[in-house]
Each structure stands twice: as structure tokens, then as C-alpha cells.
Amino acid sequence: MQTDAHPEQAFGEDPLTVRDTDHYTDEYVKGFVEKWDELIDWRKRRQSEGSFFVNLLKSRGVKSVLDVATGTGFHSVRLKEEGFDTVSVDGSVEMLAKAFENGRNYGGHILRVVHADWRWLNRDVHGVFDAVVCLGNSFTHLFSERDRRKALAEFYAVLKHDGVLILDQRNYDSILDNGFSSKHTYYYCGEEVTAEPEYVDAGLARFRYQFKDNSSYHLNMFPLRKDYVRRLLREVGFQKVETYGDFQESFTADEPDFLIHVAEKNYIRTSDDTLTYSTAVNTARDYYNSGDADNFYYSIWGGEDIHVGLYQSPDEEIALASRRTVERMAGKLEITRSTHVLDIGSGYGGAARYLARTYGCQVTCLNLSEVENHRNRQNNDAQGLAGQIHVVDGSFEDLPFEDNKFHVVWSQDAMLHSGDRSLVLQEVHRVLKPNGDFIFTDPMAATNCDKSALRPILDRLHLDTMGSPGFYERELRRLGVSSLEFEDHTPELATHYQRVLEETERRDSEIGGSVSADYLTRMKTGLRNWVNGGRAGNLAWGIFHIRT
Numbered sequence: 001m002q003t004d005a006h007p008e009q010a011f012g013e014d015p016l017t018v019r020d021t022d023h024y025t026d027e028y029v030k031g032f033v034e035k036w037d038e039l040i041d042w043r044k045r046r047q048s049e050g051s052f053f054v055n056l057l058k059s060r061g062v063k064s065v066l067d068v069a070t071g072t073g074f075h076s077v078r079l080k081e082e083g084f085d086t087v088s089v090d091g092s093v094e095m096l097a098k099a100f101e102n103g104r105n106y107g108g109h110i111l112r113v114v115h116a117d118w119r120w121l122n123r124d125v126h127g128v129f130d131a132v133v134c135l136g137n138s139f140t141h142l143f144s145e146r147d148r149r150k151a152l153a154e155f156y157a158v159l160k161h162d163g164v165l166i167l168d169q170r171n172y173d174s175i176l177d178n179g180f181s182s183k184h185t186y187y188y189c190g191e192e193v194t195a196e197p198e199y200v201d202a203g204l205a206r207f208r209y210q211f212k213d214n215s216s217y218h219l220n221m222f223p224l225r226k227d228y229v230r231r232l233l234r235e236v237g238f239q240k241v242e243t244y245g246d247f248q249e250s251f252t253a254d255e256p257d258f259l260i261h262v263a264e265k266n267y268i269r270t271s272d273d274t275l276t277y278s279t280a281v282n283t284a285r286d287y288y289n290s291g292d293a294d295n296f297y298y299s300i301w302g303g304e305d306i307h308v309g310l311y312q313s314p315d316e317e318i319a320l321a322s323r324r325t326v327e328r329m330a331g332k333l334e335i336t337r338s339t340h341v342l343d344i345g346s347g348y349g350g351a352a353r354y355l356a357r358t359y360g361c362q363v364t365c366l367n368l369s370e371v372e373n374h375r376n377r378q379n380n381d382a383q384g385l386a387g388q389i390h391v392v393d394g395s396f397e398d399l400p401f402e403d404n405k406f407h408v409v410w411s412q413d414a415m416l417h418s419g420d421r422s423l424v425l426q427e428v429h430r431v432l433k434p435n436g437d438f439i440f441t442d443p444m445a446a447t448n449c450d451k452s453a454l455r456p457i458l459d460r461l462h463l464d465t466m467g468s469p470g471f472y473e474r475e476l477r478r479l480g481v482s483s484l485e486f487e488d489h490t491p492e493l494a495t496h497y498q499r500v501l502e503e504t505e506r507r508d509s510e511i512g513g514s515v516s517a518d519y520l521t522r523m524k525t526g527l528r529n530w531v532n533g534g535r536a537g538n539l540a541w542g543i544f545h546i547r548t
Contacts, residue, residue, distance in 0.1 A: 009217055018220050019204055024141040028092040032209070032217040036072050036098070039193045039209060042106070045074060052247045053133065053166065054082050056262060060164055062130040068118060068155065069138035073099030073111060079133075080109045089114045089125060119147060121154035128160045134167040137258070139229075140205070140221040152236040162266040165238065171245070171256050172223035175200055226259050227422035234423075238263035242279070249279065280419030281368055281395045283462045288369035292519035297348075299511050300503055303375060304350030307412040308441060308496045308541055310489060318499050325412070325543075326351045329439050332545050333408060335359040342366065342406040342431065344396040344424075345414020349376035349389065355410075356388040364406070365391045366399065368417075399427045406431055411440035421467050422475050429479045429548060438481075438546040443493060443530075444468050446540045453538045456529040460522070469540050476546055483547040493541040494534030501527040 009029055011018050053075070057065065063085055067076045070088040072095060079086045080103070088111045090096045096113045103111040116124035132155045142148045155165050174181075180197050192212040199206040205223040210216045226243060233241050241263045242249075245256030277285065287293055297306045302319050309321025310328055329351075335341070337360040343352050346365035356363050367373050373391050380386045394400050396411070397420055409428045418424050428438055445454055445466040454466060469486055476484055504511075504524060512520065533539045 011218065011220070015206060015218065015220065016199055016204060019143050019222070021141065021143045021147045023220065025092050027217075027219050028094050029217075030094050031215070033072065033092070033094040033098050035193075035209075035211050035215070035217075036095075037102070038211060039195060040072070040074055041191070042074055046078070049247065052260075053135075054078070056166065057084065057131055057164075058082075060131070062164070064129045065131045065133060066125065066129040066158060067133050067135075068116075068121065069134045069136050070099045070111075070113065071095050071136050071138070073102040073106075075133060075135055076111055077103055077106050077109055080111070081107060087112050087114060087125065087129070089116050089121070091115070091117050118142075118151035118154055121151070122157055125158060127158075128163070129158055130160055130163055132159055132163070132165045134165070137168065137170050137221070139167055140169055140172075140224050141219075143203075143222050148232060149236065152232060156236050156238065156265060159265050162264075164265065165233070165263040166260065167229070167233075167263065168258055168260045169224050169226075169229060170205075171226070171259055172205060173225050174256075175205065176202065176223055176225070227420065229261060230420065230423060231426055233261060233263045238265055239267055240264045277368070277395050277397075280417060280463065281397060284417035285368040287462075289371045292515050294369075294371045294375075295514040296504075296511065296519065296523065298375065299507070299514070300500060301348075303348050303379065304353075305412075306347045306350075308443070308493060309499075310492055311495050311499070314495055314498070316499075318496075318503060321496065321499070323350075323354070325441065326354050329410070329412075329441070329543055329545075330355060330358070332439060332543070333437055335361050335408070337361060339407045340364070340405070341408040341410055342399075342401070343410045343412075344399070344428070345411050345417070346376065346391075347372055347412075347414075349379060349391065351410060351412060352376075352389050353380065353383060353385055356385050357383070361388070363389045364401075365389060366394050366396060367391070368393070368395055396424050396427060399431050401431045403430050404433045407433055407436050409436070409438045409440075411442070413441055413443055415440065415442045416444075416461070416463065416466055419464075421471070425472075425475050425479060429481075432548050434548060435482075436548045438544075438548070440544050441541060442467055442472070442544075444472070444540040446490075446538050449538045453536070454533065457526070457533055457539075460526040460529060469542070472544060476544075481546045481548055485545045486542055487545070488540070488542040490534070490540045490542060493539050494531050497527050497530035497534065501531065 009027055065079050065084045065086045067086055068089045070076050070090040076086055076088040076099060088099055093115055096115055100111050100113055103109040114125055142151060194210045195207055197205055198208040200223060205221045207219050208216055230241050241261055244260040246258055305322035305326060307322060309318060310324040311321045339361040341355055341361055341363045343363060343365050346352055346367045349365050352363040352365050355361055365376060370393055373393055376391050380389045397418055409432055415421055415424050432438060445468045447468050447470045473484060
């Protein structure tokens with residue numbers, strides 16, 4: 001441990017090689033700790049944060065909290081003020097001493113402090129808690145995946161059966177992909193202190209902290225990507241993970257300085273799976289379950305294929321073009337009677353019926369809309385295919401299937417509705433057999449498209465982002481796929497939505513009896529936005545074919 005006899009930080013001859021979890025205790029030397037509150041600025045931090053964490057905890061009935069990254073005590077004191085039974089933990093003796101001092105100075109609170117290493121948390125902290133909070137970007141001090149998994153397992157173990165973990169981090173995705181910027185508003189609020197990265201690569205973010213007396217200190221941290229942390233939380237056992245950006249539920253990927261993950265331990269066994277659906281999935285489910293949406297899509301697309309078509313002429317029938325997409329995708333695969341296909345976001349099941357009828361294979365349809373699934377089952381019965389097609393209510397963010405189950409995963413224009421597309425890809429990869437095929441289409445943003453140009457489309461869909469060809473390729477490569485092909489058919493996107501718009505206007509009076517005028521007005525506006533976005537070069541679309 002660092003003591004007064006060793007007041008200076010020591011990183012050796014090459015600080016960039018210091019990528020060790022255990023080194024963080026040597027980085028929080030006494031001089032740095034004494035200045036830490038200048039960086040935070042308790043008054044401004046409290047104003048910017050408001051009652052966000054307090055409300056999260058109280059809304060879940062939390063009484064006891066384990067603050068595992070106490071630092072100089074800001075949140076421990078705040079929690080004590082709000083009446084939470086709080087225990088304060090840190091791995092730095094210097095930080096705990098300062099926190100105890102701050103507790104007395106800010107309201108006369110006597111903090112119950114425990115010096116502990118997260119990896120052996122339950123050795124030093126006894127009992128269980130309603131909540132664990134790990135704040136202040138502290139989790140990024142863990143450099144190895146083994147350390148991160150061990151720490152999360154310890155957090156999980158110290159929670160009651162229905163407990164919640166709140167863990168935050170810098171938005172390292174934005175730093176790694178776009179460079180560093182900071183509003184300097186929410187977390188590190190001190191006006192006369194700068195906290196900026198001196199060096200960043202995929203395995204290290206070295207930050208420099210410059211104070212008004214010209215003293216400077218450094219921290220070496222691991223740049224955690226958002227979706228990686230979310231995946232770890234689920235793999236450790238947390239059942240539901242919601243992520244906020246700078247205390248907001250809705251945000252674009254590169255907008256927030258900080259991300260806050262709220263992970264719930266409670267295991268829900270219920271037929272109402274919507275309790276565990278993400279916000280984005282629930283929004284899409286409510287939309288597609290509505291009578292207006294169901295009647296519109298069933299009428300305009302004919303109740304079979306509700307996805308983008310491949311057109312031989314600009315005025316071709318939508319159904320023909322849509323079926324051509326299915327045929328094109330199927331032609332890239334080797335499907336036999338023994339093939340088991342999973343169609344995620346299957347809609348009315350048109351593709352599943354084509355595959356089952358043409359190849360004699362088994363198809364499992366997974367879709368979030370119970371209304372669409374009901375029509376799917378009816379059509380399967382009517383066409384004598386119920387024995388080959390199994391329809392499941394569910395979300396593709398949490399596939400209810402065992403590992404290595406399917407030969408093919410299929411998806412058409414559905415994943416844009418996810419709030420966590422990286423998670424969807426991970427789930428697909430998990431359920432695919434070795435050497436399995438993943439084939440999909442998705443309306444996407446063009447690579448390097450200005451996000452503001454997509455705002456009319458995103459607002460209409462209640463989405464914050466869209467995928468892009470570059471995004472899907474990057475995320476799939478990270479999963480270790482053996483081959484990846486993207487067949488670009490971007491012009492078809494504008495053609496398709498123009499055809500849907502024309503058909504909607506032509507049959508306006510016919511469908512007006514089953515679809516509200518307000519819905520049709522908004523739909524026409526939305527379709528025009530898609531057409532304009534496609535023609536302006538802001539969108540992309542095509543067929544991805546991946547082999548695991």
C-alpha cells in the first residue's frame with residue numbers, strides 16, 4: 001500500500017506498459033487523494049446528478065447499500081443522508097481515510113469503512129445487501145477479464161436474491177472510436193481541474209489529472225466498451241441490464257460522457273416475458289401489437305413477407321419483390337430436410353413457410369409481437385406446415401434456446417428495433433452450431449452518415465441509433481466468425497419504401513376502415529422519410545451472410 005513515505009506515483013520507465021489490476025492502489029497516493037475532491041466538486045456533482053441514484057434505489061425498495069468504490073466518500077455520504085444503511089468499501093487505504101474524514105465534515109456521518117479487494121469481497125464484507133453501487137469509473141481499474149468476472153461474481157454473491165447492482169464507466173466507445181471530448185458537466189465538475197487521456201489504445205486509457213497548482217497525477221485504466229460490460233453482467237447471472245447515458249434513458253452512442261448500468265439479480269419466472277424485455281424491445285412490441293399496425297402490414301404486404309424487396313422494376317408488386325429477397329437469401333445456403341433454421345423477428349412467418357415448403361426443413365420462428373405470432377400460427381395451420389414450424393413469443397436480445405442448437409439463423413429487417421444489437425449478435429453466435437450460417441438484412445445508416453440526418457427516421461421508430469455495414473462487420477469480426485460477405489443492395493431501400501408509399505396512397509380509402517386516419521398520416525410521413533433518406537445516401541441495406 002502507498003504511504004506518506006512514498007508520496008509520488010511510480011509507473012516505472014515506461015508507464016504505458018503498466019496494465020496491472022493491482023497497481024491502482026499505488027496510483028492513489030496521498031497527494032492525489034487530497035486533491036480528488038477538487039476534481040469532483042461535491043456541490044456541483046450533487047447538482048448535476050440530482051436524485052438519479054437515490055430514486056433508482058428507492059424505486060426498488062432498497063434499504064441497505066454496499067458502496068464498493070467509496071473513493072473520498074461522495075456517494076456514501078449522499079446515501080447516508082437519504083437514510084440508506086450504507087457500508088463503504090475501497091481498495092485504497094488513503095481513499096478510505098479521506099472518506100471517513102469527509103463523512104464527519106459533511107453532516108457528521110460516521111462511515112462504516114471496510115478495506116477490501118473486490119476479487120475477495122465476501123471474505124472481508126459479511127452479510128447481504130439490497131444494492132451494490134460501483135461508481136466513479138472504478139471498474140475500469142480491472143485489467144484482466146478474469147479479475148472483472150471474479151469481481152462481478154463477488155458483487156452478485158453479496159446481493160440479496162432480488163438485489164440490484166449499479167455500475168458506471170466512462171464512455172470509452174466514444175473515446176476509442178471518435179477521440180476524447182467532455183462536457184465536464186456530470187461527473188468531474190471541478191472547473192480548475194482537467195482530466196484528459198494522455199494515451200489510449202484498445203487495452204489502456206492513461207488519464208492525466210492537472211490541478212490548479214500545476215501538480216499532475218495519472219491513472220492507468222482499461223477502456224471498457226459498453227456492450228462488453230453488459231455481456232459480462234448477463235454472463236455472471238444478472239437477469240436484466242438497462243444502460244443510461246449521463247443519467248438519461250435515451251441517448252445516442254457517442255453523446256454521453258458516462259454510462260450507468262443497472263443490473264437486476266432477481267430471477268423472474270413468469271409467462272409475461274415483457275417484464276424482462278428491454279425498453280426498445282417493449283416499444284417495438286407495443287407498436288406491432290397495435291390494431292393499426294397489424295391491419296396495415298397485413299393488408300399492404302399481404303400477410304406474408306413484411307420486409308424490403310428486391311425489385312426488377314420500380315412499379316413491381318411488393319409481394320413479388322419481397323419474396324425475391326427470401327429466395328435470394330435462401331440461395332446462399334445449403335438447406336436440407338435435416339436443417340433447423342431459427343428466424344428471429346419472423347413477423348407473419350412468410351420466410352419460414354417458404355423454407356419449410358421448399359426444402360422440407362424445420363423452422364423455429366421467434367418474434368416479439370403476439371398478434372403477429374397468432375397470424376403466423378393460423379397461416380401455418382392453413383397451409384399444412386404447423387408440424388414443421390414452431391412459433392415462439394420472445395426477444396432476440398435473450399434467445400430462449402440452448403447453445404449450438406441451430407444450423408441457420410435468419411433475420412429480415414428486424415434487428416434495427418433492438419436497443420442492443422451487439423447483444424443480439426452475441427446471442428445469435430451462441431445458439432448457432434459450429435460452421436453454422438447467419439444470414440440477415442437490416443435497414444442501416446450509411447457508414448459515416450451524419451446522425452442528425454437520420455433524426456426524422458429515428459424519432460418515428462423511437463430509436464436512438466441504427467446499425468451500419470461497418471458496425472455489423474466490426475461486431476461480427478469480434479465474435480470470431482470464419483467468413484463474412486455483404487451483398488450491397490442499398491438502392492432497393494428507397495425503391496421499396498416508395499412502392500409501399502404508393503400502395504398506401506392508392507388503397508387509402510380501402511384500408512381506412514381498419515386503420516385509423518392518424519396512423520396512416522404518420523405512416524406516410526415515415527415512408528417519405530425513408531425514401532428521402534435512401535435517395536440522399538444516408539441509408540444502407542443489403543444481405544449479410546456469415547459463417548461461424
